Amino acid sequence: MTSTSLDSHASTSQPGAPLLSVESLGVSFPSAGGTSRAVDGVSFTIASGETVCLVGESGCGKSMTALSLLRLVPPPGRIDVGSRIEFGGQSLLSLADEPLRSIRGRRMAMIFQEPMTALNPVLTVGDQVAEVVRVHTKATRAAAWERAVTMLGGVGIADPAARAKQYPHELSGGMRQRVMIAMALVLEPELVIADEPTTALDVTIQAQILELLRELRDRTGMALLLITHDLGVVAEMASRVIVMYAGRVVEEAPVQSLFSRATHPYTEGLLAAIPRLGSEQERLRTIVGSVPPATALPSGCKFRDRCPYAFDRCAVEEPALLQIGPAHRARCHLVEEPERRVSSPDRSA
Amino acid sequence: MTAPLLRVENLTKHFPIHGGMLRRVTGAVRAVDGVSFDIGAGETLALVGESGCGKTTTGRTILRLVEPTAGSITFDGTDIRALRGESLRRMRRRMQIVFQDPYGSLNPRMTVGAAIREGLIVHRIAEGAEADARVARLLDEVGLRAEVASRYPHEFSGGQRQRIGIARALAVEPAFIVCDEPVSALDVSVQAQVVNLLRDLQRQRGLSYLFIAHDLAVVAHMADRLAVMYLGRIVELAPRRALFASPLMPYTQALLSAVPVPDPGAKRGRLLLQGEPPSPANPPSGCVFHPRCPHPAKDAACSRIVPPLEEKAPGHWVACIKQPPTTVSDAVQRDAGATRSPERYLPLFSHHNHPAP
Amino acid sequence: MTALHRGAASRRTLRASMLLVALLAFVAIAAPVIAPYSPIKELGLTTMNSQPPSLAHPFGTDMSSRDVLSRVIYGAQISLAVAAASVALSLLLGTTYGALSAMAGGTIDRVMMRLLDVFLALPRLLVLLAITALWRDLPWPALALVIGGTGWYDVARLVRGEVQALLGRDFVLAAKAGGVGSARLLGRHLLPHLLPVLAVSATLGVAHTITLEASLGFLGLGVQPPTASWGNVLHSGIGVVDTMWWLTAFPVLAIVLTVISCNALGDALRDVFAPEQVPA
Numbered sequence: 001m002t003s004t005s006l007d008s009h010a011s012t013s014q015p016g017a018p019l020l021s022v023e024s025l026g027v028s029f030p031s032a033g034g035t036s037r038a039v040d041g042v043s044f045t046i047a048s049g050e051t052v053c054l055v056g057e058s059g060c061g062k063s064m065t066a067l068s069l070l071r072l073v074p075p076p077g078r079i080d081v082g083s084r085i086e087f088g089g090q091s092l093l094s095l096a097d098e099p100l101r102s103i104r105g106r107r108m109a110m111i112f113q114e115p116m117t118a119l120n121p122v123l124t125v126g127d128q129v130a131e132v133v134r135v136h137t138k139a140t141r142a143a144a145w146e147r148a149v150t151m152l153g154g155v156g157i158a159d160p161a162a163r164a165k166q167y168p169h170e171l172s173g174g175m176r177q178r179v180m181i182a183m184a185l186v187l188e189p190e191l192v193i194a195d196e197p198t199t200a201l202d203v204t205i206q207a208q209i210l211e212l213l214r215e216l217r218d219r220t221g222m223a224l225l226l227i228t229h230d231l232g233v234v235a236e237m238a239s240r241v242i243v244m245y246a247g248r249v250v251e252e253a254p255v256q257s258l259f260s261r262a263t264h265p266y267t268e269g270l271l272a273a274i275p276r277l278g279s280e281q282e283r284l285r286t287i288v289g290s291v292p293p294a295t296a297l298p299s300g301c302k303f304r305d306r307c308p309y310a311f312d313r314c315a316v317e318e319p320a321l322l323q324i325g326p327a328h329r330a331r332c333h334l335v336e337e338p339e340r341r342v343s344s345p346d347r348s349a
Numbered sequence: 350m351t352a353p354l355l356r357v358e359n360l361t362k363h364f365p366i367h368g369g370m371l372r373r374v375t376g377a378v379r380a381v382d383g384v385s386f387d388i389g390a391g392e393t394l395a396l397v398g399e400s401g402c403g404k405t406t407t408g409r410t411i412l413r414l415v416e417p418t419a420g421s422i423t424f425d426g427t428d429i430r431a432l433r434g435e436s437l438r439r440m441r442r443r444m445q446i447v448f449q450d451p452y453g454s455l456n457p458r459m460t461v462g463a464a465i466r467e468g469l470i471v472h473r474i475a476e477g478a479e480a481d482a483r484v485a486r487l488l489d490e491v492g493l494r495a496e497v498a499s500r501y502p503h504e505f506s507g508g509q510r511q512r513i514g515i516a517r518a519l520a521v522e523p524a525f526i527v528c529d530e531p532v533s534a535l536d537v538s539v540q541a542q543v544v545n546l547l548r549d550l551q552r553q554r555g556l557s558y559l560f561i562a563h564d565l566a567v568v569a570h571m572a573d574r575l576a577v578m579y580l581g582r583i584v585e586l587a588p589r590r591a592l593f594a595s596p597l598m599p600y601t602q603a604l605l606s607a608v609p610v611p612d613p614g615a616k617r618g619r620l621l622l623q624g625e626p627p628s629p630a631n632p633p634s635g636c637v638f639h640p641r642c643p644h645p646a647k648d649a650a651c652s653r654i655v656p657p658l659e660e661k662a663p664g665h666w667v668a669c670i671k672q673p674p675t676t677v678s679d680a681v682q683r684d685a686g687a688t689r690s691p692e693r694y695l696p697l698f699s700h701h702n703h704p705a706p
Numbered sequence: 707m708t709a710l711h712r713g714a715a716s717r718r719t720l721r722a723s724m725l726l727v728a729l730l731a732f733v734a735i736a737a738p739v740i741a742p743y744s745p746i747k748e749l750g751l752t753t754m755n756s757q758p759p760s761l762a763h764p765f766g767t768d769m770s771s772r773d774v775l776s777r778v779i780y781g782a783q784i785s786l787a788v789a790a791a792s793v794a795l796s797l798l799l800g801t802t803y804g805a806l807s808a809m810a811g812g813t814i815d816r817v818m819m820r821l822l823d824v825f826l827a828l829p830r831l832l833v834l835l836a837i838t839a840l841w842r843d844l845p846w847p848a849l850a851l852v853i854g855g856t857g858w859y860d861v862a863r864l865v866r867g868e869v870q871a872l873l874g875r876d877f878v879l880a881a882k883a884g885g886v887g888s889a890r891l892l893g894r895h896l897l898p899h900l901l902p903v904l905a906v907s908a909t910l911g912v913a914h915t916i917t918l919e920a921s922l923g924f925l926g927l928g929v930q931p932p933t934a935s936w937g938n939v940l941h942s943g944i945g946v947v948d949t950m951w952w953l954t955a956f957p958v959l960a961i962v963l964t965v966i967s968c969n970a971l972g973d974a975l976r977d978v979f980a981p982e983q984v985p986a
Binding site: 057058158172173174175202203204205206207208210211229230231232233234235236238255256259269270271273274275276277278279280281282283284285286287290291 | 399537606624
């Protein structure tokens with residue numbers, strides 16, 4: 001496939017209507033100097049049963065993107081006019097409250113990062129899972145409780161009947177996360193959004209939770225949008241990866257292509273900066289500088305101040321998402337001008 | 350053989366638990382339970398483990414920011430526990446600490462320059478213009494512009510605040526720094542910058558580090574030797590390469606295999622531990638790891654004998670009576686109810702290993 | 707209301723109340739300049755006494771033919787002086803006690819707090835009434851001492867709580883690791899955190915003390931005539947509220963205005979300091 005600019009219409013996934021389709025999503029916040037855009041022109045799709053990872057560092061807009069899908073953007077933030085989010089063919093942004101609520105929790109569910117704050121400390125964990133059931137179905141209290149206990153067992157909690165009667169503070173971090181997963185999955189939604197579900201957990205517990213997610217995904221066929229900053233988790237879980245920087249998508253690719261043929265200099269930089277276990281105490285390769293604040297983004301390409309290959313066009317024109325290979329796109333002029341991939345001495349670290 | 354710069358022997362810290370109306374002591378959280386290790390000049394010893402293993406408490410106890418319950422700490426020949434008053438303060442010049450939380454470790458009401466200068470003033474190293482000049486040099490050394498000295502912490506990013514914390518620790522010219530999870534709260538690219546900075550400073554100034562972390566991959570770039578902690582005890586202590594190539598303690602094996610590899614094609618042999626770590630207020634008897642241990646020779650002896658930390662290979666210390674060689678004889682083990690003999694258990698070719706170049 | 711709006715409103719309140727308090731302070735300080743007459747001078751016992759408000763005497767005259775406006779203006783001096791001095795004393799005693807207790811910790815802290823409970827159990831008003839009744843014409847500094855010396859308990863509790871919370875934070879540990887001793891820790895590292903809380907406490911304390919002083923004066927205790935204080939002008943108006951209403955109305959107006967301004971200032975300060983500012 002030749003390099004074409006396919007900015008507005010995300011068509012990189014399988015034929016047939018995707019489960020989730022996001023087009024030109026933007027989220028703005030009022031700020032001292034005007035508005036700042038936490039998310040700017042983000043487009044992607046997720047097919048049924050697919051696992052997509054949204055990767056980026058703090059402030060890149062990945063969490064805000066996830067919250068937008070469920071229309072949970074905290075005020076004073078607002079989803080911009082012109083954004084389009086379609087779930088199962090239905091436009092989510094124009095949905096009234098009632099139908100939106102029937103989707104949230106039932107067909108699309110979210111797992112949050114911090115289980116301690118996302119769980120209600122004054123309700124038992126069993127009640128919280130059962131509540132999800134009762135809100136969306138006509139189940140009786142007893143039936144909902146039964147289902148909750150079963151689900152708690154299904155996420156690997158030993159002795160679920162007893163545990164269901166406990167309060168969040170009585171459980172460890174790993175168990176609380178399992179409770180959150182139980183709440184998200186109890187009604188077997190079609191799409192689960194997990195916002196850094198293992199970041200706050202120990203690495204051995206993280207391994208258990210990721211294994212659990214894989215099992216549940218295989219069992220229920222759900223689609224998973226996994227948001228993380230950990231490229232190791234991405235390698236383990238994703239079939240497709242979307243890399244974000246400064247509120248924009250800068251690269252998207254199938255997971256193999258991303259790791260073996262990363263094209264965008266930011267992705268390259270990230271991969272080089274990851275510490276790896278097999279290393280021999282080498283110096284880590286770094287990305288010069290730091291993420292610019294949303295209120296002071298550079299002109300043209302937002303990464304150019306830190307990019308080892310930046311040239312004159314980068315300051316003037318923000319690149320579009322350009323095709324590199326099947327399902328692989330990058331927002332970089334180097335796709336069209338590969339001969340410019342020459343690092344300047346002061347930018348390589 | 351030169352004496353180590355820091356020697357810690359049988360360090361113990363128990364936090365009493367108060368219960369009941371009269372607040373009697375009803376038990377203890379055994380945060381650190383008999384930890385021993387040495388650190389040489391210019392060396393980095395990494396202390397790794399998951400939350401609740403006692404690594405942070407160990408770091409703070411060595412500096413007497415938390416008073417140890419038992420054990421000895423010897424720094425450059427001096428018994429640290431015996432120090433009081435002025436001599437304790439003088440010791441603080443030589444042993445410093447960098448904290449994990451870049452947002453909490455700087456006083457929000459003090460300018461950055463004042464925070465760095467504090468050590469110079471308290472230890473009477475410099476004052477006035479001389480102190481300001483030193484502060485400027487330190488800021489430059491950690492990669493920040495000298496002008497930022499008059500700004501407040503909230504004006505900086507996490508990575509920058511960490512650099513400021515490092516500058517503050519360096520101001521008094523220490524020989525030894527406890528780095529308490531210094532990069533855990535930072536993004537990957539920022540993490541890389543700070544790790545490189547710590548390495549460079551170590552080389553330039555000949556510093557020794559006790560590098561506390563839960564991220565084994567970061568540690569791989571910093572450490573000469575690693576000590577793995579679990580529930581207040583060191584379960585394995587080895588040079589870096591040896592630990593990654595042949596982790597002998599089953600807990601270390603599980604820890605290493607749990608780290609996600611940023612390579613989609615990597616073999617995924619995984620040792621998944623069941624259950625959760627028990628509470629340090631109620632540690633299991635004998636080997637603290639035995640309830641979750643996957644070693645095939647595990648038996649009743651493991652719950653009765655506290656495994657000694659033994660040198661099973663040169664410089665490679667492991668606390669496991671079932672991993673040969675062991676000084677805990679078969680007879681002793683049988684007396685404690687053993688039904689199986691020790692056997693070598695290295696289940697996974699660690700999937701992070703690359704053949705040595 | 708968005709965070710942005712709330713910020714603007716409390717900033718307006720802050721400015722308004724600061725202005726008002728500054729105005730009152732100015733009146734008190736500039737009393738000799740702005741008062742039309744001397745507050746103690748009797749202007750004509752037979753001809754000028756008990757006059758209702760007029761152009762020459764906007765607040766009227768009292769039964770001893772003294773100009774009430776001047777007395778109210780000079781009264782501000784007394785009220786604000788007593789308030790400022792006693793609040794300063796309370797803050798000093800309370801901060802020291804609370805900070806020492808928190809930093810000592812353990813048994814000492816527990817004992818000090820129980821002792822504080824004992825102090826709190828003694829009814830302050832009764833103590834003040836007793837002292838002022840026994841010592842009839844006490845000079846205003848002594849009154850300030852007594853009020854301040856009985857008003858520091860809440861500050862002590864507050865400061866102890868704040869210092870305890872601060873001691874758990876990493877930057878305190880960092881300072882200790884740097885070799886900073888207790889005195890320097892308190893003065894250099896912790897005090898800046900206490901200032902907002904103390905400022906709020908001070909403004910509210912001033913309002914409370916003014917009311918207290920006026921109440922004592924109203925009962926005939928505390929500062930005695932011929933020295934003018936709002937309390938004793940009120941006292942002179944007891945029993946004649948129907949005929950000489952100006953002796954009650956104007957001091958009450960002054961007290962109400964001052965108390966409202968100080969309370970508003972305290973609240974506005976609390977709004978400003980409460981959310982820790984974290985700009986990007």
